[in-house]
Amino acid sequence: MIKLPNRTAGKAGTSDLMGRVATQMGARGLTLRAAAESIGVGAATLEKHMAGEHVRSDSALKYRNWLEGRDTPRNVFVLTPRDAVVEEDARVALPTAPARPNLVVDIFSGCGGLSLGFDLLGDGRHFRTILAVDNQAAPIAVLNRNAAVMGHGSVGPGRQMDLTQFTNESEFLAFFMEHVASVENDPTISRRLDQLADGAFPRFRKAIDRADAAYIHDLNVARLTPSWRLACEGLDKAALGQTSVIGFHEQMRLPRTGVRPASLPAVLWGAPSTTPAALADAPPRALVRAMEQEWDVAVAGLSARKEASGRGQLTASARRVGAFVSLLESAAMQPMRAAWAAWRARRIELRAALFEDPAFAAELRSLYETTSPVSVLVGGPPCQGFSRIGRGKIRSLREAMVHVQGDAEAGDARNLLFRQYVMVLGALRPDVFLFENVQHFQSTVKTDGAEFQATEVLAEAIANMSDGAVSYGVSSRVLDASRHGVPQTRQRYFMSGVRVDGAQTEDQAEEILRLRRMAEVTLGEALAGLPQPDFVGGDTVRREGGEGVATVRGGPHGEDDFADWIRRAPPGGEVAEEVDGHIARSARADDAAFFALMGPGKRWMDYRADDAPTVQALRGVMDVLCALPKTALADLRAAAARAGQALPNAEDLDDLRGRVDGSLSLRLLLEQASEKLGAPHHLLTDTYLAKRDGHHGDWVARMDSGRPSKTMVSHMGKDTYGYVHPSAPRTISVREAARVQTFPDWFSFGDAALTDAFKMVGNAVPPLLSHGIAAKVAVVLAERRAARCTEDKRRAQV
Structure with a gap:
């Protein structure tokens, strides 16, 4: 029955x-x-x-x-349970600004969301970012553009650099001092740096220059050979665009494979050179052999990925990777391998000779501490390895053996980037540090043969850095940005540290993360004043005619912190009447029709009805009809015909039965959108309709203007289907995402590509949140200055 x-x-x-x-x-x-x-x-x-x-x-x-x-x-x-934390209701009273702004270094900086909150405290009188490091060019260009707007000079603080290239604290400190001399346009610092250890640093730079010139010369000679040109002509050019092949080039610091003249990629201490190649010295043979082995190991790792499993795109990727591996293993590649091994060996030899020299390191530290000591280090290593979504994606790709560079200890090599954070911390030894990562950074990372607690590894690394020469009192907490004036439910792990010097550093570290509780800001308030955006189908933010530039009409208003923050002027500037980056991806016509049917705050999977009794009853009816003998079905068809109706045949009934499941209600909405367009919706496939929570169930989701937004993520660089505008049948623009992330309206994205702009916004720490932390750090630094002043007076009296 x-x-x-x-x-x-x-x-x-x-x-x-x-x-x-x-x-x-x-x-x-x-x-x-x-x-x-x-x-x-x-x-x-x-x-x-x-x-x-x-x-x-x-x-x-x-x-x-x-x-x-x-x-x-x-x-x-x-709702997710919140930690029982004590939060302040009173606004922080800023101390008197220092005579010179405290210097800030931002590593893994992106476009500078974390350091921006510091730079804007007290209109720039309390902090100034002197160095920001990221391994991508686009966010550094945006960061430097906005640093100029804030009056940070013609040489921006941003540097495109991969921190994994640094071998020790001394090397990073030398890089920092050379950078400071350039940013500050201070010839005195340059001169003193060049005088350390009887001119060791300029001799090192010249030797590195010769090694780089010799390497490029040898590569270009090899590229002129007929065997190389023939090998490149036979290579599937699409192979060079594979993620793992690009990763191989980046890992080995290789110029892009091809027949054109080679140029040195972004590499530590690298610079354009016309130095004669013959002046380069030969490295020790044993070190060259070690580098040849390193090359072979990297090639073997890449070779394993050509055995990828999977279908469709993964199969094509494996084939292309295999084509590139064949080139690497060919006779034509051997001169390239020899040139690379000699170059890398020479560089390692030169860097070790200088940066492992205790005398040079001691003089370098003295120069740093007497000229440009850093007060605050901030940064958050790339978090994909620790996020739940990231770990799942990494596992699936590792099974296909195509894209992911793994690490035996950490599973995903990106998980160990926080060790570079600790290396920089040991080099700069600031008064305060701030470490940020995803909430799940606290979780246990399990990999093949390894399991570790990331927070414990970080704490241990901090305790053991610099051979115990400096230590920090630390505190950590998960902060929800929506509780502190940010229109976004963004939960992130923060660790703060205050350098131990006899003060109550643990209490100060905890105080830094005890932020003022602020009124909740809704998405509707965040988007107020922005008109309809411009649309593109490609990845260009701005085209001729000023696409993406819009006039703000009113904007967020009221006396709340968010409105004041968004509409504030940059230091020494005026309130922005126009914004850029107000551009969104053009939605497909069928998607726009579906978006229009979705309610606020609804994911497309919310329209499933797996437990609905009506669906279950209909499925039962269809089961009975499909199980009828042919004679009984023929009788029913005849009865239906006499009543002027048509009963589907057995094949059509079976097809209809397959549609009666939990996705029926979602199917009906998509079919409704299809009818309006006169063509089937592209999501009306069994593959899409079978998705559930945890399997891209929130891939299509409409935002709700009456509550804070969900978390902005870097995936927006690929698509924004998870961020459908709360009232319009489209996805959000870069500027709207930036509003949610609390980038002020004057903050410019310039000519950044749409994909890059969305990615950098999604990766950023909300500047308004970091502004609240900066206020607490300013108080701690003022307390430390006062304590030092009191101690100096006491010693003088003694």
Whole structure:
């Protein structure tokens, strides 16, 4: 028998229901108050219902569940429990600004969201970012563009650099001092740097220059040979665009493979040179052999990926990787391999000779501490390896053996980038550091043969850095940006540290992360004043005619911190009347039609109805029809024909049965959108409709203007289907995402590509959140200055 859903439940039988409740109360010997508590309603409500007052459907459900011994869910929507933390309600009173702004270094900086909050404190009087490092060119270009707007000079603080290239603290410190001399345009620092250890540093730079010139010369000679040109002509050019092949070039610091003249990629201490190649010295043979072995290991790792499993794109990727591996293993590549091994060996020899010299290191540290000591180090290593989404993606790709560079200890090599953070911390030894990562940085990372707690590894690395010459009192906390004036439910792990010098550093470190609780800001407030954006189908933010530039009409208003922050002027500038980056991807016509049918705050998977009784009943009916013998089905078809109706044939019935499942309601919406367009929606496939939570179930989602946005993520660089505008049938623009991330309206994205702009916005720390942290850091630094001043006076009196 097929059980149909009860269409009258909750509409009738109220008096009978309350009679049953009264009978059960008597049987159990319950008082009115005890029964109300057990049922989950108020005592007064129960009394009214028993007296004959109308019973609403939600209360009726509680009564039925109680009578039948079922639990009634207390909350349908369960929020993530928050840590019990003490938060302030009062605004932080800023101390008197120092005579010169405290210097800040931002590593893994992106476009500078974390350091921007520091730079804007007190209109730039408290902090100044002197160095920002990222391995991507696009965010550094944006960072430097906005540093100029803030009056940071013609030479921006941003440097494109891969921190994994640094071997030790001394090498980073030398890089920093050379950078400071350039940014500050200070010839005195340059001269003193060149005088260290009887001119060791300029001799090192000249020797590195010769080694680089010799390497490029040897590569270009090899590229002119017929065998190389023939090998390149036979290579599938698409192979050079594979992620793992690009990663191989970056890992080995190789110029792009081809027949054109080679040029040195971004490499530490590298610079254009015309130095004669013949002046380069030969490195020790044993070191060259070690580098040849390093090359062979990297090639073997890449070779393993050509055995990828999977279908479609993964199979094509494996084939292309295999084509490039064949080139690497060819005779034509051997001169390239020899040139690379000699170059890398020579560089390692030169860098070790200088930066492992204790005398040079001591003089270098003295120069740093007397000229440009850094007060604050901030940064968050790339977090994909620690995020839940990232780990899942990495596992799936590792199974396909195509894209991911792994690490035996950490699983994903990016997980160990925080060790570079510790290396920089040991080099600069600032008064305060701030480390930021995803909330799941606290979780245990499990890999093949390894398991480690990331926070414990970080704490241990900090404790052991610099051979114990410096130590820090630390505190850590997960901060939810929506609790501190940011229109976004963004939870991130923060660790703060204060250098130990006899003060109560642990208390100060904890105080830094005890932020003021602020009123919740909704997405609607965040987007206020922005007109309709411009649209593109490619990846260009701005085209001729000023696409992406819009006039702000009113903007966020009120006396709250968010409105003041977004519409504030840059230091020494004026409030922005126009914004750039207000451009969104053009939606497909069928997607726009579907977006229009979605309600605020709804994911497309929210429209599934897997547990709906009607769907289950319909499925039962279809099961019966499909199981009928052919003769019975023929009789039904004849009866239907006599009634002027048509019953589908057996094949069509079976097809229809396959559509009656939890995706039926979603299918109906997509079909409705299809009818309006006269063509099937591209999501009307079994593959898409079978998706559930955890399997791209939130890939298409409409935002809700009445609450803070969900977390902005770097995936927006690929698509923004998870960020459908709360009222328009489109996805959000770069500027709208930037508003959610609290980048002020004057902050410019210039001519950054759409994909790069979305990615850097998604990766950023909300500047308004870091601004609150900066205020706490300013107080701590002022307290430390006062304590040092008091101690100096005491010593002078003694």
